[in-house]
Structures are given as structure tokens and as C-alpha cells.
Amino acid sequence: MADKGWIALHRSIRDHWLYQEKRVFSKYEAWLDILMDANHQTNKIVFDGHLLEVKRGQKVTSIRQLADRWGWSRTKVRDFLDLLESDTMLTRESDSKKTVITVINYDSYQSDKPQKSHQKSHQPDNESATEVPQKDTNNNDNNVNNDNNIVVDDDKGLNFFQTYQEVFGVLNSLTAQKLNEWAKDMSPEIVNEALVRSGLNNAQTFGYTETILKAWSRSGVKTLDDVLALDVKREKANQSPKKNKQKAKNQNNSGVVY
Structure with a gap:
């Protein structure tokens, strides 16, 4: 019989060629996509000229974006979200510009310490002293950031290293250096906001950011x-009589909306 425990699935799995296959998503894949896109920590973003707080377990999107991503019709997306709501798997709030999805019981799917919990439940009682204290675990996380030259604004609980991984997946040393340079030139807060916006616009590369x-x-x-x-x-x-002319200034030749 298969183990009833759970495994940690990194968001970078979506960069794998198996996941990148052009296809129409199944309901199961669409649900996993929602789970992987949901915020793992509360962030603030600027959306449509307003400051918006996106909480842990939430995702800001639109029916159109989901339809394009999953290869579905918009009606099928709405029906699917209705189905998930009826089964108390998520809630959603929509207006004319966005849909905010909230995964119910998000911690059941995304624990901050899955490996630690697994090891603790399977180790013999006489080995309990080998469990790594939480303080040491945090230090290890910081060491990873230092090795990659990542600037982290701990006072504000801001870690754009984590945000990058949520949006683009695994971070290499070259991009880490670029992130560090941008954070020094502007600020970690600004870099994090640019990464969040990249994710909202389904950016594929850091060049967008x-x-x-x-x-x-x-x-x-x-x-x-x-x-x-x-x-x-x-x-x-955009609301002026010269709307069409001004709108062109919202994006460059690459189609990046900032």
C-alpha cells in the first residue's frame, strides 16, 4: 500500500519539458496549477493603481488568463471554479478586472517544514535529539541566500529570492548577481514588486522583470x-482623450506591462 504521507513538489517542476508539453489541462492539472501559483507568504502588490494585499494561499488572476493557460474556454474555467467552491476547496472574489482565488486550508498542501515533520514521525525515540532546531534551520536558509549574493530585507519580512523562485523556478548564480545589483541600485522592495508583477503577467523569463x-x-x-x-x-x-496614444507608453516594444 502506498504511503499516505505527502511529498513537496517544487514550483520549478513547471519548467520541466514534461510539464511544458502543449496540451489541454485536465481538472487535476488545473487544480495543481492553482496550488503552485498561490502565494506562500503574504505580499502587497500594486494592481490597477491600487495597493492590494495578497495573502498566503491566495492568487490574483483572471478568467481569461486561466483559460489561456489551461487551454479551456472561459465558461469551462468558471464552471470548474464553481465546482471547487462547492466542494469547499477554494473561494473566489471577482470584479471586472481580476479574480482573487483563496485556497481553503492552504497549510494542508503547503507546509513550511514538510521534511522536518516527516523525519520526526519516522525516527526512533532515541534519535529525537538529532532533530535540527528551528533556529538552525533559519540560519541554513540565510546561508543559502548569502551563497547566492541575495539581499534580503528581513525587517520587512521580504525575501525576493523566494519570490523569484515562485515566479521563475530555480535561481542560478548569474541571475542572483543581477538581482543583487538591482536591489542595491533601487531597493529589495522594488525588486520584489517587479517580480510579483512578472508573475501576474505570466512572464517566462527574468528579462521581463x-x-x-x-x-x-x-x-x-x-x-x-x-x-x-x-x-x-x-x-x-489612459482615461484622457488621447487614450490610444498614451496607452502605447504602458508597454515597450516587447509588450511588457509595468
């Missing part, structure tokens, strides 16, 4: 308040 950061740098962005002010300014420009 860098395009956002370059645009913000040219605009003199230093804080998240500056980003918000820039969004509001752009939104007002």
Missing part, C-alpha cells in the same frame, strides 16, 4: 509609493 525595473529606474522610482504614483499617473493618462 528587468524591463520593468529599467522603466521604473528611468522614471526615478525609489519606493513603492513612487510605483503607485506612477500607476495612478498612467491610469489617468
Whole structure:
């Protein structure tokens, strides 16, 4: 009989060629996709000119984005989300611009210490002293960040190293160096916000994030308040009589929306 325990599945699995196969998602794959896209920690993002808090276990998306991602019709996506709601697997709040999905009992799917829990439940009683204390575990996490030259704003609980992995998967040393340079030039908070926006726009490469950061740098962005002010300014420009002309300024030739 198979073990009834659970395994940790890293989000980078979606970068594997098996996952990248062009296909229509099954309901099971769509549910896994929701779980892997849900925030593992609470973050704040700027959406449509407003500061939005996305909590742990939540995902900001749209019916159109899900339909494109899963190869479904929008009606099928709505019916599927209705089905998951009826089974108390998630809740959702929608308006004309976005859908906020909240996974119910998210901790059941994503524990912060799955391996530790597994080892503790299977080790003999006389080996319990070998369990690594939580303090040491945190230090190990910090060592990983230091080895990759990652700047972490611990005072604000901000770790853009983790955000990068949620959006793009495994982080290599070259990209880690670029992240570090951007964090020094601007701030860890700004870098994290650019990564979050990359994820919301289903970006495939870190180059998308860098395009956002370059645009913000040219605009003199230093804080998240500056980003918000820039969004509001752009939104007002889009509502002017010259909307079509101003709208072109929202994205560069690569189609990056920042």
C-alpha cells in the first residue's frame, strides 16, 4: 500500500519539458496549477493603481488568463471554479478586472517544514535529539541566500529570492548577481514588486522583470509609493482623450506591462 504521507513538489517542476508539453489541462492539472501559483507568504502588490494585499494561499488572476493557460474556454474555467467552491476547496472574489482565488486550508498542501515533520514521525525515540532546531534551520536558509549574493530585507519580512523562485523556478548564480545589483541600485522592495508583477503577467523569463525595473529606474522610482504614483499617473493618462496614444507608453516594444 502506498504511503499516505505527502511529498513537496517544487514550483520549478513547471519548467520541466514534461510539464511544458502543449496540451489541454485536465481538472487535476488545473487544480495543481492553482496550488503552485498561490502565494506562500503574504505580499502587497500594486494592481490597477491600487495597493492590494495578497495573502498566503491566495492568487490574483483572471478568467481569461486561466483559460489561456489551461487551454479551456472561459465558461469551462468558471464552471470548474464553481465546482471547487462547492466542494469547499477554494473561494473566489471577482470584479471586472481580476479574480482573487483563496485556497481553503492552504497549510494542508503547503507546509513550511514538510521534511522536518516527516523525519520526526519516522525516527526512533532515541534519535529525537538529532532533530535540527528551528533556529538552525533559519540560519541554513540565510546561508543559502548569502551563497547566492541575495539581499534580503528581513525587517520587512521580504525575501525576493523566494519570490523569484515562485515566479521563475530555480535561481542560478548569474541571475542572483543581477538581482543583487538591482536591489542595491533601487531597493529589495522594488525588486520584489517587479517580480510579483512578472508573475501576474505570466512572464517566462527574468528579462521581463528587468524591463520593468529599467522603466521604473528611468522614471526615478525609489519606493513603492513612487510605483503607485506612477500607476495612478498612467491610469489617468489612459482615461484622457488621447487614450490610444498614451496607452502605447504602458508597454515597450516587447509588450511588457509595468
